[in-house]
Amino acid sequence: VMAHSDDDGLMLPPRIAPWQVVFVPIFKNEEQLQAISHKVAELTAQLKQKGIRVHYDNNDNNRPGWKFAEYELKGVPLRVALGARDLENGVAEVARRDTREKQSLPLENLADTIEGLLEEIQQNMYNKAKAYRDSHLTPANTWEEMVDILDNKGGFVSAHWDGTGETEDAIKEATKATIRCIPLDAPEEAGFCIKSGKPSSRRVLFARAY
Numbered sequence: 540v541m542a543h544s545d546d547d548g549l550m551l552p553p554r555i556a557p558w559q560v561v562f563v564p565i566f567k568n569e570e571q572l573q574a575i576s577h578k579v580a581e582l583t584a585q586l587k588q589k590g591i592r593v594h595y596d597n598n599d600n601n602r603p604g605w606k607f608a609e610y611e612l613k614g615v616p617l618r619v620a621l622g623a624r625d626l627e628n629g630v631a632e633v634a635r636r637d638t639r640e641k642q643s644l645p646l647e648n649l650a651d652t653i654e655g656l657l658e659e660i661q662q663n664m665y666n667k668a669k670a671y672r673d674s675h676l677t678p679a680n681t682w683e684e685m686v687d688i689l690d691n692k693g694g695f696v697s698a699h700w701d702g703t704g705e706t707e708d709a710i711k712e713a714t715k716a717t718i719r720c721i722p723l724d725a726p727e728e729a730g731f732c733i734k735s736g737k738p739s740s741r742r743v744l745f746a747r748a749y
Contacts (some may be wrong), residue, residue: 542668545639549614550636552664553657558594560586560653561615563606565622572597575621578646582619585650611636617717618659619652627692639663676744685733685745689714695746699739701732710734710745 543550552560562579566572576597582591594615596606603620610618620632631649634641637660644652675694679685688696700706700718710733711717721743732739 542671543664544614548612550664551614551616553616553661553739556614556616557592558613559592559614559657560594560617560619561610561620562593562595562619563603563610564595564597565603565620565625570583571623572599575623576628578626579621582646582649585632586644586653586673587649589654591650591654617656619649619653635660636689637667669713678742679733680730682733689745689747693747695719695741697731697744698733699728699741700743701735701737701739703735706732706735706737714745716745716747718743719746 540549543552561581564572564575566575576595578600579595579597586593596610598606601609606617607618607620611617614636616636618634618636620634625643626646629646630643631646632641633644635652635656672695676697677688677692677694677699679688680698685696688694696716700710706712707718713734718723721741725741725743727740728742730739730742731737
């Protein structure tokens with residue numbers, strides 16, 4: 540939630556989203572709804588065969604615009620709007636939650652297209668979150684550097700630590716920053732503790748809590 544969401548609500552990675560795709564019918568009468576529902580049932584069966592979690596919102600108590608806003612708020616990765624005219628033209632409007640991009644896509648092989656889009660959204664969200672994290676991670680080699688980063692840039696500070704609770708407490712007392720993470724994939728790196736000057740074999744991540 541903290542990493543991906545925006546001012547319009549949740550933005551869920553497809554792999555953990557309860558509903559990965561939601562279909563919203565746009566219709567004027569019962570005959571149109573039946574024709575749309577028949578096509579959605581066909582597409583839903585194809586998607587479920589691929590293990591994709593689908594929801595069809597044919598509730599006529601709310602207008603399509605209200606539903607669009609609801610599923611944006613809930614973070615559903617893909618929204619598919621299908622109207623009577625779309626059905627005649629053999630297309631559907633597919634909206635991505637991550638980029639807010641809408642495109643008209645052929646109904647033919649739509650299940651395969653959606654499968655590919657979900658993978659693309661998953662990777663895009665990961666790349667964006669990783670780039671954001673990396674841009675807010677700054678190495679510090681001296682105490683002065685660490686204090687300057689915490690005061691003026693914020694984010695995570697990658698620095699050496701001697702491994703003792705006493706030193707961590709001293710750093711917290713002086714800067715209000717604590718160790719947020721000891722990276723599992725951090726390489727062994729000989730250095731000296733940012734505070735005590737004692738030998739250290741790896742960096743840890745410090746940050747202030749907000």
